[in-house]
Amino acid sequence: MQEYAIEVKNVRKKFKAYEARRSGSFVHRLFRDKYYKRALRGVNFAVKRGEIVALLGRNGSGKSTLIKIMSGILYPDSGTVSVLGMNPWEERTKLAMQLGVVLGAHGQLYWNLPAMDTFALMQHIYHVPAKEFKERLNYLLGPLDLKDVYMRQVRTLSLGEQMKCNFVASVLHLPKLVILDEPTIGVDLPSKQALRNTILEMQRDYGTTFLITTHIVEDLTMADRIIVLDHGRKIYDGSRRRLEMLFGDKKVIELEFGRTVDLKKYLRFGSATKIEGNYVRLEVKQSVLKHPAFARLLANSAVADYSVLEPGLGDVLMKLYNKGGEKNVRKP
Amino acid sequence: MFESLEPYLAIFRIGIKDNLAYKTDFALTSVFRLAGSLVMLLVWTAIYLASHATSIGGFTLTAIYAYFFLINAVHYVIYSNIDEFIQDDVQSGSVASSLIKPIRYPLNLLFRTLSENALLIVVASLPLFAIVAAFYPLNLNAESIALLLAVVVIGNIVVMSLDFLIGSLSIYMTNIYGIMSVFWGVVSLLSGGIIPLSLFSQQTQSILFMLPFQLLAYTPASILLGTISYAQAIHALFFGAAWAAGLSVFAYFWWERSVKKVMSAGG
Structure with a gap:
């Protein structure tokens, strides 16, 4: 078995984007200007199997682009990516069976139906046998405090409950690698802790690898390692302790x-x-x-x-962002 | 084979549940859809009254009523909403969530639309068909039913291919409501959905009968009314099948190209 769940080498990606015109005549301002945004500028990193890695960065730093590339739904312009030993965009369907992804804002739950209906759909999509499906539901719903809500219509659930249900739907097939894009957004404090505990339990019980993007400093307590992106470049890759020592x-x-x-x-x-x-x-x-x-x-x-x-880690991160990297922070 | 269909059957089942989540809304929407036929009936009644004719282009007023009820009944069997699904998925960004599942996105769309169509057949097509059958002598025998089924299958392939072609445009243009409205409006006219094709001039008819749209309204309704011969229906099927083959191959390659665009520009 390969040592690494994810290997990203020199990945670059730029996008065509549009920007509203700020000056000129009214008619001129009805049109937009095209420009190219360099989302990733040669990113390298690897994640070991069974590791929990937090991926940090300001808005627009390239985190979501990287996640989409690793999930196989976006091509990089150059560089190589191996996820669970597979090329994500050439073996997307095969990889998807072993991958769980929560894309923060884009829920997969059926808005008008109870979350249980989406869970049942996932059971059939990932071919989970009925007995295991029941066991896994028990394993996840109790600790995440969802037993009283999973039979209620999703639209009536709080944002935090929806996020937790989204998480359950993404991991019911016990994927080897779980990629979470801001999983604790809008989640109350007890639920945040419950999510973190569940992630740690899955790592311990099933050896699941997690890559988690977050803006919440407390989420970093569960990470074995932290990677920080800024303007499409990696500016830090190491332990939380080392990051704290930067101060x-x-x-x-x-x-x-x-x-x-x-x-x-x-x-x-x-x-x-x-x-x-x-x-x-x-x-x-x-x-x-x-x-x-x-x-x-x-x-x-x-x-x-x-x-x-x-x-706190927040202070360190602010300093890291402002200085543009670990080396600059260490400079006297 | 059956195992690989398991996810799609689950998508079909959850689609039915989702459509029926608000039953009153669904029932009222279905009634409103039936009202579409009534508008055409009022327009054609006015035309007959104004012209003092008992028959126009071989259609009596009762036959015209039967025609429009039947094309509405057939509509829910043949048409699908795949183009709208694609646009909604692209706009909401959920196309990314769909692409990271171990299922084929086009089949996912197909079974989503089948769940909607199955309900509409029950609540709209069958009642409309029953109303017509009660008041008008329909041409129902083994040959006509076999021909009708063939027309429906080929018509479905034509519509779904067009849906993928139009829906894929949202990947490039994001909002395609205008394009969909214009395109399907023109299709409705060319298919006999507004005026029976037999009322057009001979030259126009000769062109329209070489296009695939006749299979979406005029031909199936005319088979049931017995106003076209089996030879004419088979001729229409022949052209329709050729179009269906060409359009589905083109739609497949166009779709593959468009998905690559999603994957190069971001979901």
């Missing part, structure tokens, strides 16, 4: 001012990652906290409240 000896200080102050005095000691009204989130070196001048600034009567925090 080094930095701390985050949240400041709440009671009145308007000269922010320059504070920005001398670090860089602001967020300024919103009287709120400032400041990234500083640990040594700054012992600096007498900075201590005086914190004691200033203009500061209504402040707290010193360990940087």
Whole structure:
């Protein structure tokens, strides 16, 4: 058996896209201009069998394009892709039997029918024997808290319940590889945790490989590895721990001012990652906290409240995006 | 063979359930579809009253009523909504979800439309047919029924091929409601859906009878009314079959090309 579930080598893809005209006469602005968008610019990575990998990136970074290429519904312009040892776009139907895909916004549930009807359809599409179908439903519906809702019309379910039902429909055939495009979008906190637990259980019980795109930092807790894309390029590939270490000896200080102050005095000691009204989130070196001048600034009567925090993954990711890659972050 | 049909039969079953999810809506929509015949009946009644004729082009007013009821009954057997399904899937992006399933997308569409047609046959075609049979002497015997079945099968192939050709345009143009309306409006005229083909001039008829559209309305209705000879019906079938073969091959290659376009431009 091959060691890797996914191997992506030097994949490039550009799209023809259209943009509305912003200037000119009314008639001129009725037409659109064509341009080419480079969605992927030579992406390389591999995912081992049984691994959970989180694929991160800002909107438009190329995540969904990559997912479509790996699912076999989009050709790359160049490069090679192997998924479960198959070329996805040449062996699409064969690969589909071993693949489960949830494309966030594009649900596969029948809107007017109970989710159970879609589950039954999947049973027939993937030729799941009746006994196993029943067992798998029990395996998934209980932990995902869907037992009371799966017989109700999908249109009456909450967004979170729909997302969970979509997930169940995509994994009922126990695929070897599951690709999830933002699976926890719109899902409440307990359901998010239930989804994460189910993903970890499937990895443990069946050795399922997961590739998950997400914008939710908490989702990263289940990932063995994190890959970050930006502007069609891979800018990080490694563990969560290594990603956290990118912040080094930095701390985050949240400041709440009671009145308007000269922010320059504070920005001398670090860089602001967020300024919103009287709120400032400041990234500083640990040594700054012992600096007498900075201590005086914190004691200033203009500061209504402040707290010193360990940087979260969100802070690290923002820094990674802003600097354009791990190497740039590490530069002194 | 039967195992490979399993997913498609499941698509057919869920399609029936989906259509019947709102039964009152379905029943009222079906009644509204029947109203289509009534509009044509009113128009033709006005024409007969204004012209003071008892027969136009060999059709008495009662025969015209029977004709339009029958072409409506046949409509739900022959026509399909595959072009609309393709457009909806392209617009909503669910064409991507369909392509990542281990099933053939064209067969998926076919069984989706069959589920809709099966219901319409029960709620629209059969009642219309029964109404006509109760009030008009239909030409029902083994030969006419065999000919009718052959016409329906070939007519179906013609419509589905055209559906794939038109529906595929949505991959290039996204919104094709205008094209569908114009195209199927013209098809309705050329098939005898608005005016029986026998009322056109001889030259126009000779052209229309070489096209496949006559199989979608005029020929099946005329077989049941007994207004065309079996030789004429077989002649129509011969042309229709040749068209069906050519159109289905063209639609297949056009569809394959269009799917590649989806796969190169994104679902």
